[in-house]
Amino acid sequence: MPSERGHEQLDHTADLCLRFWAPTQSELLVEAARALTEVLTGGRELVARASRYVRVEALDAEDRLVQWLNELLIIATLEGVLFVDAELTLANDGVLEAELEVTHDPGAIIVEPKSVTYHALELGRRGAGWVGQVVIDM
Amino acid sequence: MNLQRISEFLWKIPRSGRMRVPGLVVASKALIEGASRDRCLEQVANVAQLPGIEGHSLAMPDIHWGYGFPIGGVAAFREQDGVVSPGGVGYDINCGVRLLRSRLHVSEVKSRAASLASALERAIPSGVGTSGQLELSHAELDQVMRLGARWAVSAGFGRSDDLEVSEEGGCFDGADPAAVSDRARERGRCQLGSLGSGNHFLELGHVTEVFDQDAARAFGLTVGSVTVLIHSGSRGLGHQICDDHLRAMLGASEKYGIELPDRQLCAAPLSSPEARHYLGAMACAVNFAFANRQLLTDAARTALGKALGHSDTELGLELVADVCHNIAKWETHEVEGRKARLCVHRKGATRSFPKGHPLVSPRYREVGQPVLVPGDMGRASYVLVGTELCMKQTFGSSCHGAGRQLSRKQAKKTTHLKQVLREMESRGIFVRSHALGTVAEEVPDAYKNVADVVDVVEGAGLGRKVVRLEPLAVVKG
Numbered sequence: 295m296p297s298e299r300g301h302e303q304l305d306h307t308a309d310l311c312l313r314f315w316a317p318t319q320s321e322l323l324v325e326a327a328r329a330l331t332e333v334l335t336g337g338r339e340l341v342a343r344a345s346r347y348v349r350v351e352a353l354d355a356e357d358r359l360v361q362w363l364n365e366l367l368i369i370a371t372l373e374g375v376l377f378v379d380a381e382l383t384l385a386n387d388g389v390l391e392a393e394l395e396v397t398h399d400p401g402a403i404i405v406e407p408k409s410v411t412y413h414a415l416e417l418g419r420r421g422a423g424w425v426g427q428v429v430i431d432m
Numbered sequence: 433m434n435l436q437r438i439s440e441f442l443w444k445i446p447r448s449g450r451m452r453v454p455g456l457v458v459a460s461k462a463l464i465e466g467a468s469r470d471r472c473l474e475q476v477a478n479v480a481q482l483p484g485i486e487g488h489s490l491a492m493p494d495i496h497w498g499y500g501f502p503i504g505g506v507a508a509f510r511e512q513d514g515v516v517s518p519g520g521v522g523y524d525i526n527c528g529v530r531l532l533r534s535r536l537h538v539s540e541v542k543s544r545a546a547s548l549a550s551a552l553e554r555a556i557p558s559g560v561g562t563s564g565q566l567e568l569s570h571a572e573l574d575q576v577m578r579l580g581a582r583w584a585v586s587a588g589f590g591r592s593d594d595l596e597v598s599e600e601g602g603c604f605d606g607a608d609p610a611a612v613s614d615r616a617r618e619r620g621r622c623q624l625g626s627l628g629s630g631n632h633f634l635e636l637g638h639v640t641e642v643f644d645q646d647a648a649r650a651f652g653l654t655v656g657s658v659t660v661l662i663h664s665g666s667r668g669l670g671h672q673i674c675d676d677h678l679r680a681m682l683g684a685s686e687k688y689g690i691e692l693p694d695r696q697l698c699a700a701p702l703s704s705p706e707a708r709h710y711l712g713a714m715a716c717a718v719n720f721a722f723a724n725r726q727l728l729t730d731a732a733r734t735a736l737g738k739a740l741g742h743s744d745t746e747l748g749l750e751l752v753a754d755v756c757h758n759i760a761k762w763e764t765h766e767v768e769g770r771k772a773r774l775c776v777h778r779k780g781a782t783r784s785f786p787k788g789h790p791l792v793s794p795r796y797r798e799v800g801q802p803v804l805v806p807g808d809m810g811r812a813s814y815v816l817v818g819t820e821l822c823m824k825q826t827f828g829s830s831c832h833g834a835g836r837q838l839s840r841k842q843a844k845k846t847t848h849l850k851q852v853l854r855e856m857e858s859r860g861i862f863v864r865s866h867a868l869g870t871v872a873e874e875v876p877d878a879y880k881n882v883a884d885v886v887d888v889v890e891g892a893g894l895g896r897k898v899v900r901l902e903p904l905a906v907v908k909g
Contacts (some may be wrong), residue, residue, distance in 0.1 A: 303841060305839040305841050305842060306470075306497060306839055306840075307470050307472070307496045307497040307498075307836050307837075307838075307839050308496055308497060308498050308503055308836050308839075308840075309498070309499060309840075310840060310841070336869065353679075353682055353683065356695070357679070357682065361679070364675060368615070368619070368672075371561065371619075371668065372618065372619060372668070374561065400561055403560050403561055404560060404867060404869055405560060405629065405630075405867070405869065405870065406560040406561065406628070406629045406630075408523040408524055408630075408671045409523045409671050409674065409675050411499040411500070411519075411523075411696050412499075412500075412519075412678065412682075412694070412695035412696040412698070413498075413499030413500050413519075413694055413695075413696040414471075414499070414694075415695060415696075429499050431499060431522070431523050431524075431671075432630055432840060
């Protein structure tokens, strides 16, 4: 991990594995969202044009990571609304509330993944920061 | 991974740890070496840990690393103590393939393959973010989810003959639209009649070789016959149904004390309300996918008729078969000399029933069920036929394709796409797609050679080769 926050795409035979890291869990979830958006757009530069509120109620922190990314995937594929940045509030019971900065740009989406899966899911502290991993069904 | 070779094409993963049954992989030495390079064999062993699994956790020769179940995975669960796992079906519920034959000979279309590829691309909604051919009302969507391809035919998208040769007659029993969320409906409502993206495709091809004359005659296929293969699934509706029910199943696994080696394998006892709810919703997606492929068929018939200036009768584009790749269904199989009702999960696998089986279309009952095995866009595809041994060894299941050997990332990295497409064009194969990035992930070298895969199926006695097809024009999603 070359810096305190970032993400990378790892090899997976049929699908796509994303790995991300950040100093805190909230920042990790934002980094995961960036990684997903990079997949959707092929890394296209996006400028926020609107805001949007998102709430996720999950079973636990790992489930919250999956549901958060799936929420962003669905608004992208259903409405063409893409994540640019977010302010997150996390509660211990698996709830996430986010004020998203977004842009409506359906033309920027170059792939349409089916879903973020629970396979090979990772979320936890690593050293002074946090690390996570998801596999996306492409 | 401890692997024991038990015959030329069968490999056993002995029980260990929490495995309730052994794993059994159908593969040659070369294919098993390929499979050993990623985590798919570990996934076979994980599936073997689920409650009520019967016989073996199985894998077909096109096995590769998926999520939860391996792709190419088959598992059957007992009615009394087994489970259903949405991860054993996957997100693209009833992703499947259908084959059409025609009265055309390859010599009539070969020189026009490029323009036919373009005509099909224009006619078939495909790629990212595409809407389908219809925007359904909520009541119509309910009908699609209940009736599948039967709805499509009654709405004028095809003919009743199409239903006779489809798995389940193109309509899966037990659909419960009340078990489908508003979001799933919203994702599906505008997508009926669209190919989707990823590995979905429509391919104009031709028969290059006949291996089994009797079966080929029954399927209406002769050397030179022009064919159409359509590979698509349940689009956003299926993805969302899987997603919704995975969440419910995570809770159910905890509630019923099911220990999970991978959360994607979350499951519920077949007798539970959670299982019934999932199976009712899954059936809706199965039917949506049948209807989707029926609309795509209709669009292909119209486009080819128009491009070639032929009437429907002259074209004679008739459905040979429609088979499901991702599904969980109740089937009766013989277990230790007795008939047993089992919930068979096929994830990237095809039902492959032999001659005489009552569920094989009456048209094919004397030869067996056609098993469609698409390869890659540059080499070949095959049609096989089911065998008795397949019923005994793999719960009547066979392979569903070639199986990936390169990751999408590796495929993109190692592919000079323009060069690959030029080389294919020099061999008379024309590819059209709105997403060249996807095409780069789907190049022939990304896949195992399907000829090796079907040779293993035949060698293991799970199916017999009937015909070989080669592509002429490919529309990639």
